[in-house]
Amino acid sequence: MEMLIYYIKLSIHNIKRHTLFFTLMITTLALGIAVLLANLAILKVMSSDPIPQKSDKIFSVNMTTWPETKGDNSEPLHILRYRDAMHILKSDIPTYSLIHYESNVYTRAVESKSLSRFGATTRATTQAFFQLTNAPFEYGQSWENENAFEVVIGADLNQKLFGGINSVGKNIEIDNKLFRIVGVLKPWHLKPLFYHASERRAFNKTDDLFAPIEVALDNSWGIGARASSTEMYNASSETREKNVFYLQAFVQLDTQQQKTEFQNYLDSYSQSLKDAGEHPFDINNKLYNVNEWLTKNKVVDDKILAFALATLLFLAVCIFNASSLLLARYHSAKFETGLRRAIGASKKQIFLQGSIESIIIGTICAFFSIVIGWIFLKLSLSLFPYLTDIANFDMQLMIMGICIAIATSFISALYPLIRASNSNISSEIK
Amino acid sequence: MLKMNSISRIFRTDTIQTHALRDFNLNVTEGEFVAVTGPSGSGKSTFLNVAGLLDTFDGGSYELDGVNVKGLSDDELSHLRNEKIGFIFQSYNLIPDFNIFDNVDMPLRYRGFNAKERKRRIESALELVGLASRQKYLPSQLSGGQQQRIAIARALAGEPKILLADEPTGNLDSLMARQVMELLHSLNEQGSTIIMVTHDPDQARAIKRNVQVIDGQITDMSIYAPLTSAQTA
Numbered sequence: 001m002e003m004l005i006y007y008i009k010l011s012i013h014n015i016k017r018h019t020l021f022f023t024l025m026i027t028t029l030a031l032g033i034a035v036l037l038a039n040l041a042i043l044k045v046m047s048s049d050p051i052p053q054k055s056d057k058i059f060s061v062n063m064t065t066w067p068e069t070k071g072d073n074s075e076p077l078h079i080l081r082y083r084d085a086m087h088i089l090k091s092d093i094p095t096y097s098l099i100h101y102e103s104n105v106y107t108r109a110v111e112s113k114s115l116s117r118f119g120a121t122t123r124a125t126t127q128a129f130f131q132l133t134n135a136p137f138e139y140g141q142s143w144e145n146e147n148a149f150e151v152v153i154g155a156d157l158n159q160k161l162f163g164g165i166n167s168v169g170k171n172i173e174i175d176n177k178l179f180r181i182v183g184v185l186k187p188w189h190l191k192p193l194f195y196h197a198s199e200r201r202a203f204n205k206t207d208d209l210f211a212p213i214e215v216a217l218d219n220s221w222g223i224g225a226r227a228s229s230t231e232m233y234n235a236s237s238e239t240r241e242k243n244v245f246y247l248q249a250f251v252q253l254d255t256q257q258q259k260t261e262f263q264n265y266l267d268s269y270s271q272s273l274k275d276a277g278e279h280p281f282d283i284n285n286k287l288y289n290v291n292e293w294l295t296k297n298k299v300v301d302d303k304i305l306a307f308a309l310a311t312l313l314f315l316a317v318c319i320f321n322a323s324s325l326l327l328a329r330y331h332s333a334k335f336e337t338g339l340r341r342a343i344g345a346s347k348k349q350i351f352l353q354g355s356i357e358s359i360i361i362g363t364i365c366a367f368f369s370i371v372i373g374w375i376f377l378k379l380s381l382s383l384f385p386y387l388t389d390i391a392n393f394d395m396q397l398m399i400m401g402i403c404i405a406i407a408t409s410f411i412s413a414l415y416p417l418i419r420a421s422n423s424n425i426s427s428e429i430k
Numbered sequence: 431m432l433k434m435n436s437i438s439r440i441f442r443t444d445t446i447q448t449h450a451l452r453d454f455n456l457n458v459t460e461g462e463f464v465a466v467t468g469p470s471g472s473g474k475s476t477f478l479n480v481a482g483l484l485d486t487f488d489g490g491s492y493e494l495d496g497v498n499v500k501g502l503s504d505d506e507l508s509h510l511r512n513e514k515i516g517f518i519f520q521s522y523n524l525i526p527d528f529n530i531f532d533n534v535d536m537p538l539r540y541r542g543f544n545a546k547e548r549k550r551r552i553e554s555a556l557e558l559v560g561l562a563s564r565q566k567y568l569p570s571q572l573s574g575g576q577q578q579r580i581a582i583a584r585a586l587a588g589e590p591k592i593l594l595a596d597e598p599t600g601n602l603d604s605l606m607a608r609q610v611m612e613l614l615h616s617l618n619e620q621g622s623t624i625i626m627v628t629h630d631p632d633q634a635r636a637i638k639r640n641v642q643v644i645d646g647q648i649t650d651m652s653i654y655a656p657l658t659s660a661q662t663a
């Protein structure tokens with residue numbers, strides 16, 4: 001203990017004695033770590049598991065149903081026709097199954113004196129949506145009847161329309177129709193937004209409004225995301241009978257047996273379409289679990305992966321630089337090291353003292369790394385505007401930053417220290 | 431106290447081998463004061479470095495205070511160095527930006543004494559060399575002779591079994607050299623065992639036992655009376 005205090009005292013003395021040198025060294029390391037941290041912060045949101053409790057049990061349904069022979073049809077489609085989607089809902093193999101499409105509506109609270117409406121990103125879906133995604137309810141619950149004029153709203157919209165109170169039972173108006181609020185969600189940060197990871201929407205916010213899909217279609221709420229069709233249609237209400245591909249389907253399959261059965265269920269459906277002459281393709285239906293689905297949609301940007309590699313290399317260069325700086329410093333401190341050895345310090349003790357010094361430097365370095373890294377993050381977010389609100393330095397990342405700083409500082413010191421503690425004593429002092 | 435038997439030390443470089451010590455025998459008993467003389471390059475410093483465990487040796491055996499040092503680990507050697515040996519170098523080797531107190535404190539730190547014990551030892555060592563009032567001074571604020579006395583205090587503070595001095599007065603003018611020699615003699619009278627390398631025949635003459643190193647070997651181990659040793663030296 002006493003020794004530790006002595007080492008700390010010596011280290012602080014050393015750092016004070018060579019301020020310029022250590023400033024240079026700390027700056028070198030801090031820059032390298034800062035760039036890495038900024039990069040990790042972005043990578044972390046991009047690659048996080050949005051629903052870790054069951055990400056391996058929730059699957060995006062991709063099917064071979066496309067009737068046209070033009071274009072590349074080797075890959076199954078993640079967007080489905082209404083009748084394909086209905087076939088999925090009909091199965092009782094999955095624990096939960098949902099279908100959805102994205103829409104946008106304007107709405108206002110009926111009781112409000114103001115006539116101004118708020119735009120609301122809308123998910124037209126089925127009630128299992130809430131169970132499958134573990135959507136957090138603040139008040140109320142899901143609708144029970146898929147044909148009811150009932151909606152669930154998100155925390156933001158509830159704030160805008162009702163000032164955040166329990167608005168269950170209140171009515172809102174959409175396109176001159178009345179909808180009753182049956183549920184209000186808590187603030188819900190789903191990153192990435194796995195249920196709509198395609199079309200680069202993985203970092204969009206969760207929706208403002210959730211409504212039964214049948215009602216949405218009856219009222220022809222527009223389709224706000226990718227839709228492909230082989231037939232003309234004028235409104236979403238016409239899509240039920242037409243070859244319009246726009247619905248996404250997700251199922252929860254808790255066991256391997258469920259998964260196999262459901263795969264067979266899909267395959268025999270696609271086969272029956274083929275037999276009926278609707279498409280000519282080999283059956284290639286796929287069930288991607290959440291993380292596979294995110295990977296497939298390249299949620300982690302290639303740019304950022306390449307950048308991560310570059311930052312790692314940059315850090316290696318910084319370590320190398322710091323190490324050669326230290327080598328020079330230990331070289332000029334040879335006399336003191338030799339003297340300490342001569343009067344009874346062991347190699348171990350010399351090494352330990354140097355290690356303590358490097359840890360102290362690492363700690364100082366950590367502070368600057370986090371500050372500079374945060375600035376870098378804010379700067380680099382201009383490249384990824386859709387991450388602006390969510391990429392940040394959380395506790396975990398800062399602790400990681402501290403560990404990296406201490407580790408890099410120690411690694412830089414390692415070789416110079418081994419050299420110093422093993423140098424010949426008698427040749428250093430006369 | 432110190433027993434060297436047929437020690438050899440060979441320095442190898444790419445092209446040459448230097449037998450710095452060969453068949454080197456020496457036996458020093460407790461309380462002795464030994465002056466080591468000899469021509470430049472004869473191996474005096476090499477001997478002192480081996481004796482002080484700063485350097486290894488290639489053959490022979492060496493026993494220090496009853497401990498055979500062959501094959502000891504670095505930890506054990508460092509510990510022996512710290513506990514049993516006090517070094518005095520020609521160029522003092524004080525750390526310039528540590529004050530006197532902290533310089534003398536250094537070996538005690540590695541010994542693991544508590545603060546109180548260290549303070550006691552530092553003060554009494556500084557007392558012994560007559561510089562007790564200079565604790566807060568930096569080395570540069572002292573004369574060469576005073577700095578060497580501080581270095582001696584540092585060597586003494588750990589109460590070593592043996593003091594090893596390599597030309598301790600080599601950098602000092604004659605007046606200051608005399609003060610340092612008086613100090614070493616009085617330490618010897620109080621019981622310290624001292625081995626000192628010197629080039630100064632007058633200093634050697636004043637020391638009871640003289641050994642001469644020539645070509646890495648001790649060629650003369652007889653004990654002379656101060657006067658006769660002056661004639662042969």
Ligand SMILES: Nc1ncnc2c1ncn2[C@@H]1O[C@H](COP(=O)(O)OP(=O)(O)OP(=O)(O)O)[C@@H](O)[C@H]1O
Pocket residue numbers: 427441442448449450468469470471472473474475476477
């Ligand atoms: N580290 C070393 N590597 C190679 N040769 C060495 C080394 N140290 C000493 N020597 C050689 O060993 C021999 C003895 O050197 P040493 O320093 O012991 O002599 P010395 O008697 O102390 O001389 P001086 O009186 O000049 O101090 C010399 O020939 C020297 O060149």
Ligand SMILES: [Mg+2]
Pocket residue numbers: 474475476596
């Ligand atoms: Mg010498």
